Amino acid sequence: MIRFSLSCENDHDFDGWFSNSEDFDKQTKRGLVTCPACNSPKISKSLMAPTVSTSRRRENIAVTKSDAHRRELIVEMKKLREKITENAEDVGARFPEEARKIHYGEAEERGIYGEADRDDVEELLDEGIEILPLPQVPDDAN
Numbered sequence: 571m572i573r574f575s576l577s578c579e580n581d582h583d584f585d586g587w588f589s590n591s592e593d594f595d596k597q598t599k600r601g602l603v604t605c606p607a608c609n610s611p612k613i614s615k616s617l618m619a620p621t622v623s624t625s626r627r628r629e630n631i632a633v634t635k636s637d638a639h640r641r642e643l644i645v646e647m648k649k650l651r652e653k654i655t656e657n658a659e660d661v662g663a664r665f666p667e668e669a670r671k672i673h674y675g676e677a678e679e680r681g682i683y684g685e686a687d688r689d690d691v692e693e694l695l696d697e698g699i700e701i702l703p704l705p706q707v708p709d710d711a712n
Contacts, residue, residue, distance in 0.1 A: 580605070670699065
């Protein structure tokens with residue numbers, strides 16, 4: 571996995587994890603990458619310095635505005651994820667099947683979430699079924 575520093579057309583900065591640069595390009599082209607602050611799909615990679623591990627302990631690290639903003643976004647993402655999981659049905663691995671049933675009127679319309687692999691996601695989107703990934707929230711320990 572590779573982490574990219576991203577920004578939207580409204581100058582909001584955020585990070586995204588992708589398998590590789592091609593994965594970022596594909597997801598961006600399909601509109602799957604959006605700004606967490608304003609939902610803009612116009613995303614670009616920003617310049618970023620590589621992360622270098624060091625055995626030295628860092629002390630007195632100042633919290634920057636972007637660190638504070640990142641923490642705020644994580645709190646909001648946790649709230650969003652909780653709201654979705656509290657108000658939607660977890661259909662697990664049946665997600666693609668259930669999403670299709672709802673889309674084609676074969677099942678009652680309701681909020682669902684579950685699991686889908688990349689091929690399933692692409693097929694659902696190709697069929698015009700609107701889906702979004704649940705936000706991945708970093709652990710509190712990280």
